[in-house]
Amino acid sequence: xxxxxxxxxxxxxxxxxxxxxxxxxxxxxxxxxxxxxxxxxxxxxxxxxxxxxxxxxxxxxxxxxxxxxxxxxxxxxxxxxxxxxxxxxxxxxxxxxxxxxxxxxxxxxxxxxxxxxxxxxxxxxxxxxxxxxxxxxxxxxxxxxxxxxxxxxxxxxxxxxxxxxxxxxxxxxxxxxxxxxxxxxxxxxxxxxxxxxxxxxxxxxxxxxxxxxxxxxxxxxxxxxxxxxxxxxxxxxxxxxxxxxxxxxxxxxxxxxxxxxxxxxxxxxxxxxxxxxxxxxxxxxxxxxxxxxxxxxxxxxxxxxxxxxxxxxxxxxxxxxxxxxxxxxxxxxxxxxxxxxxxxxxxxxxxxxxxxxxxxxxxxxxxxxxxxxxxxxxxxxxxxxxxxxxxxxxxxxxxxxxxxxxxxxxxxxxxxxxxxxxxxxxxxxxxxxxxxxxxxxxxxxxxxxxxxxxxxxxxxxxxxxxxxxxxxxxxxxxxxxxxxxxxxxxxxxxxxxxxxxxxxxxxxxxxxxxxxxxxxxxxxxxxxxxxxxxxxxxxxxxxxxxxxxxxxxxxxxxxxxxxxxxxxxxxxxxxxxxxxxxxxxxxxxxxxxxxxxxxxxxxxxxxxxxxxxxxxxxxxx
Amino acid sequence: xxxxxxxxxxxxxxxxxxxxxxxxxxxxxxxxxxxxxxxxxxxxxxxxxxxxxxxxxxxxxxxxxxxxxxxxxxxxxxxxxxxxxxxxxxxxxxxxxxxxxxxxxxxxxxxxxxxxxxxxxxxxxxxxxxxxxxxxxxxxxxxxxxxxxxxxxxxxxxxxxxxxxxxxxxxxxxxxxxxxxxxxxxxxxxxxxxxxxxxxxxxxxxxxxxxxxxxxxxxxxxxxxxxxxxxxxxxxxxxxxxxxxxxxxxxxxxxxxxxxxxxxxxxxxxxxxxxxxxxxxxxxxxxxx
Numbered sequence: 044x045x046x047x048x049x050x051x052x053x054x055x056x057x058x059x060x061x062x063x064x065x066x067x068x069x070x071x072x073x074x075x076x077x078x079x080x081x082x083x084x085x086x087x088x089x090x091x092x093x094x095x096x097x098x099x100x101x102x103x104x105x106x107x108x109x110x111x112x113x114x115x116x117x118x119x120x121x122x123x124x125x126x127x128x129x130x131x132x133x134x135x136x137x138x139x140x141x142x143x144x145x146x147x148x149x150x151x152x153x154x155x156x157x158x159x160x161x162x163x164x165x166x167x168x169x170x171x172x173x174x175x176x177x178x179x180x181x182x183x184x185x186x187x188x189x190x191x192x193x194x195x196x197x198x199x200x201x202x203x204x205x206x207x208x209x210x211x212x213x214x215x216x217x218x219x220x221x222x223x224x225x226x227x228x229x230x231x232x233x234x235x236x237x238x239x240x241x242x243x244x245x246x247x248x249x250x251x252x253x254x255x256x257x258x259x260x261x262x263x264x265x266x267x268x269x270x271x272x273x274x275x276x277x278x279x280x281x282x283x284x285x286x287x288x289x290x291x292x293x294x295x296x297x298x299x300x301x302x303x304x305x306x307x308x309x310x311x312x313x314x315x316x317x318x319x320x321x322x323x324x325x326x327x328x329x330x331x332x333x334x335x336x337x338x339x340x341x342x343x344x345x346x347x348x349x350x351x352x353x354x355x356x357x358x359x360x361x362x363x364x365x366x367x368x369x370x371x372x373x374x375x376x377x378x379x380x381x382x383x384x385x386x387x388x389x390x391x392x393x394x395x396x397x398x399x400x401x402x403x404x405x406x407x408x409x410x411x412x413x414x415x416x417x418x419x420x421x422x423x424x425x426x427x428x429x430x431x432x433x434x435x436x437x438x439x440x441x442x443x444x445x446x447x448x449x450x451x452x453x454x455x456x457x458x459x460x461x462x463x464x465x466x467x468x469x470x471x472x473x474x475x476x477x478x479x480x481x482x483x484x485x486x487x488x489x490x491x492x493x494x495x496x497x498x499x500x501x502x503x504x505x506x507x508x509x510x511x512x513x514x515x516x517x518x519x520x521x522x523x524x525x526x527x528x529x530x531x532x533x534x535x536x537x538x539x540x541x542x543x544x545x546x547x548x549x550x551x552x553x554x555x556x557x558x559x560x561x562x563x564x565x566x567x568x569x570x571x572x573x574x575x576x577x578x579x580x581x582x583x584x585x586x587x588x589x590x591x592x593x594x595x596x597x598x599x600x601x602x603x604x605x606x607x608x609x610x611x612x613x614x615x616x617x618x619x620x621x622x623x624x625x626x627x628x629x630x631x632x633x634x635x636x637x638x639x640x641x642x643x644x645x646x647x648x649x650x651x652x653x654x655x656x657x658x659x660x661x662x663x664x
Numbered sequence: 665x666x667x668x669x670x671x672x673x674x675x676x677x678x679x680x681x682x683x684x685x686x687x688x689x690x691x692x693x694x695x696x697x698x699x700x701x702x703x704x705x706x707x708x709x710x711x712x713x714x715x716x717x718x719x720x721x722x723x724x725x726x727x728x729x730x731x732x733x734x735x736x737x738x739x740x741x742x743x744x745x746x747x748x749x750x751x752x753x754x755x756x757x758x759x760x761x762x763x764x765x766x767x768x769x770x771x772x773x774x775x776x777x778x779x780x781x782x783x784x785x786x787x788x789x790x791x792x793x794x795x796x797x798x799x800x801x802x803x804x805x806x807x808x809x810x811x812x813x814x815x816x817x818x819x820x821x822x823x824x825x826x827x828x829x830x831x832x833x834x835x836x837x838x839x840x841x842x843x844x845x846x847x848x849x850x851x852x853x854x855x856x857x858x859x860x861x862x863x864x865x866x867x868x869x870x871x872x873x874x875x876x877x878x879x880x881x882x883x884x885x886x887x888x889x890x891x892x893x894x895x896x897x898x899x900x901x902x903x904x905x906x907x908x909x910x911x912x913x914x915x916x917x918x919x920x921x922x923x924x925x926x927x928x929x930x931x932x933x934x935x936x937x938x939x940x941x942x943x944x945x946x947x948x949x950x951x952x953x
Contacts, residue, residue, distance in 0.1 A: 425753040502841060503840055505843075535884060
């Protein structure tokens, strides 16, 4: 009898959670419904920036893994001799949309252009090909190579369509449409325009299998505004079931050009389109960090901004202008090259045109050019440009786009109801996502006006915070008179994997940005939870010393809140220090043979997570 | 890296110059001895095609003399090509050789791609031949209450105390320390659970009976865990697996047809072993099978 009661209670409790009153789910991209569906959202890790042999700058480094191989790697299979310690939950292969047909033609014996001088040089002379093909992406009025695509050569649009259909097929085959929902793929590509060698690149990510017949390239759409307008007309308005996002990256290479408002007769409409299509910034990847830079922009010096920087002082500040040659790590550095400056500029634009075009959530990814999504562990980093970075000495002395300042890159984390294309995409769109520099740190952040002060001691933290507040990426409506917003941040360490122990947490910070009455931007950083800063690392062995926390949690109320000033808040979660990959490579070489990078570069890093911000809305006057 | 450019290397080799010259002299004599070859047909169609190509390049109608000049260029190229073949200059040329090998491989792959697409029986057979590859992992749904290492001097003892209260009927939602993943985890695999809380946690759940509260260690401390449901490992339905099976089937067919073609060629062009160590000969026979 007791047993039966217990069983009945158990069954009742099982029927209780969100699934009970959930309507039957329908999918735009048909599939079995996911058995694991959580209205409070599950955490999934992925990589949304992955190049394979279809990218011109990967093929010339002897990378031969194709998109299907990259997805197999993400799912945990051994590919080209490497294997992930932990498979990813989702991934998108983002090959450069430019040159899909040209690379295919130059590398397929018997094609119409295989034996042309340009293709012979492409296959034989990697540095020359990189410059030649790279410069083709830097023109205001770009044209495809006539000798490859012109009369008698390839029909490049038709060739690109054929390669693009292989990209889609690879995503289709690797997508787990069973109820287990083990792995999600998103059809994607990278639009790779630059201007005067200042980076403007975006990854274009589709929601379902319904995508346009051709990817948009810099050749038809040489500016970001043209890219958005085509995404709008060819996908969202032109193709039933199609939805899309564009995610800019490497603003740290853009000399202020990536976040300049595009020229338009209707700036508000363009800002609205931009905000709608570009809700995220890839703030970290193998070519460095774009969160903040000491010496440019608002705020006191922040030693934790000195993390994975491609540029080191001295450099010129672009001020309110723009520069050139960021891709070569040259030219001025702008406050708009870093997240903090961009978020402040977004609020300033809102004051100017009525729309915030830069309400940006935060992700990270790898940008691997080896077709190895999610291969982010520092101790096993083997470079990202194939044979150009085959051994320790090569990695420590390689030059742009490779080099010792590069890193394995990071991961994107999403809080999503389930692991399906629609749910992952929708989480990206609502910015309930964050980036990490590689570790699988679990972080939640909510903002509200009336959180219990003891929330961090309560098992129902997530339920309470989710019901009373908004999660990361959200907009908090104006609060009661005299109130100040509260933020709760809860973080758990990476649990690690076989052979890859996770690192304990050091502290949790909140970064606040706001505009004063004169419209000037400010930044302040607050520690909200800490395990102390004593832990370190033995530089001879890379063994950790001292202890951090398994979990950190803090409820924080803004001590200087002014409801008339627009503001945003994001969290930064730091691990204890560990050896940087480059120092591990240095240790593997005899002291006399160590390149100068061993003396110049930081030997340790503090891996971290950056959450998407929460914005607090200002009450209408 | 495929850096070698055989053409360039060969062209700068004096021995090659000598050999080619010798062949040409020999060939000239041989051709003179053979007299005339098959004539090159020039008909109205050919003149029209050459004229049209010329008109496209010049953007005007070409004069008869211009068409004739273009024809001579074409015909001379064809003559050079025929003569080179007659002299056997294509033989042992590394570029021609590589090109022909690639062409034959493509022809074989094309033949494989032209074969009939797989039907459902083919796909099911593929799935059932390698069930482990397609099997969905066993999954379990759990409710857990955390005693965090950071918050309790002896988290295992704290977890035991929590377990006693749960067994006495306490509501799990009111117990324990917060966890960003919440207290209820719907059906997921052991490896997904390990990703959240570490391998030890997943291992402790592997043979835990359903519906009872038990202790499990994790990367965060100790948990009191109840397994709410288990879903055994299963092969997905054909409809769900079809795209993946089809891709795997086509890859296997391409590989099999390439292999079958090579087996045929090995029979047609067998290796003749001369003074080869028996161990190597045996290994070679094995490798060629």
